[in-house]
Amino acid sequence: MVEDKRMIRRAFTRVGIGYGAFLAVTLVLQLGIGTLIAALSFIDVTVSIGDWYVLFTSLANYVVGGIVTYLIVRDMPVICKPVARRTSGKLLFAGFLVCISGLYLGNVIGQMLMRLVSALQGKPMINPVEQILNGLSGWAIFLTMVVMAPICEEIIFRKVIIDRIRLYGDKAAIVVSGFIFGLCHGNFYQFFYAFIIGAVFAYIYIQTGRLRYTIVFHMIINFLGSMVGLKVQNVPWLLGVYGILMLSAVIAGIVLFLQNRKNLVFQPGDYEAWGRGAFKVLFLNFGMIFFFLVSAATFVISEIS
Numbered sequence: 001m002v003e004d005k006r007m008i009r010r011a012f013t014r015v016g017i018g019y020g021a022f023l024a025v026t027l028v029l030q031l032g033i034g035t036l037i038a039a040l041s042f043i044d045v046t047v048s049i050g051d052w053y054v055l056f057t058s059l060a061n062y063v064v065g066g067i068v069t070y071l072i073v074r075d076m077p078v079i080c081k082p083v084a085r086r087t088s089g090k091l092l093f094a095g096f097l098v099c100i101s102g103l104y105l106g107n108v109i110g111q112m113l114m115r116l117v118s119a120l121q122g123k124p125m126i127n128p129v130e131q132i133l134n135g136l137s138g139w140a141i142f143l144t145m146v147v148m149a150p151i152c153e154e155i156i157f158r159k160v161i162i163d164r165i166r167l168y169g170d171k172a173a174i175v176v177s178g179f180i181f182g183l184c185h186g187n188f189y190q191f192f193y194a195f196i197i198g199a200v201f202a203y204i205y206i207q208t209g210r211l212r213y214t215i216v217f218h219m220i221i222n223f224l225g226s227m228v229g230l231k232v233q234n235v236p237w238l239l240g241v242y243g244i245l246m247l248s249a250v251i252a253g254i255v256l257f258l259q260n261r262k263n264l265v266f267q268p269g270d271y272e273a274w275g276r277g278a279f280k281v282l283f284l285n286f287g288m289i290f291f292f293l294v295s296a297a298t299f300v301i302s303e304i305s
Contacts (some may be wrong), residue, residue, distance in 0.1 A: 106193025
């Protein structure tokens with residue numbers, strides 16, 4: 001039993017180091033690109049911080065950071081990865097509505113927290129996502145937020161991690177995957193809803209064994225939150241219709257979750273990590289502490305930049 005806990009702790013230490021390295025690489029890339037742009041300005045070469053810049057830097061973050069993470073965790077055993085199976089439409093439909101509910105409730109929590117921080121600091125807080133989206137063209141938002149982000153993030157934060165930690169039980173895999181996904185967004189505006197959605201996506205991937213479902217759901221949610229959400233703000237009647245539809249989906253998602261929460265299926269792992277002392281084993285290890293520290297740095301940089 002003691003040896004099992006040590007093995008589990010070592011596994012999640014590796015996970016923490018891998019995803020801490022992902023965040024560290026993205027910070028270094030952003031710093032390097034920013035330094036290069038500043039250096040170019042001294043020789044009268046201006047780099048526009050627009051569509052192509054955001055597209056290129058986002059792709060670089062996913063590719064370089066993802067490769068570094070994979071190289072760190074690739075040797076972890078992949079022996080309990082989700083198996084593809086026939087999936088009921090009811091599960092997928094309910095899962096999507098629960099995601100919409102999580103998006104809304106998590107966003108409310110994030111907004112309330114940042115308003116409190118704003119009041120304490122005596123200055124307005126700026127949502128970094130809205131700031132970025134307002135400066136992009138429609139095609140750049142679509143390629144970056146609706147196509148690139150869902151594909152890359154589902155591979156990095158669902159498949160790569162869950163295939164390697166499901167050995168320690170579904171509950172541990174779902175919570176850790178969602179938590180890492182939330183923190184890797186780098187700000188409190190997105191953390192809460194990203195954590196909830198990430199956990200739901202993890203459950204769907206585990207139950208279906210098919211990453212394409214979570215990729216499609218991710219694409220739809222990002223499309224609704226970025227392109228549709230921005231467009232309807234300029235048309236009052238569309239904003240009203242959009243608000244009614246979203247509120248209906250949120251209520252339906254909450255009702256479905258409450259009705260079916262006792263029917264959720266969580267398989268124990270060969271080396272079950274969930275239970276008494278789980279927090280200490282999963283999160284209070286060198287790797288996860290390293291990940292938390294790098295995450296804290298990204299949150300601070302996000303707020304002061």
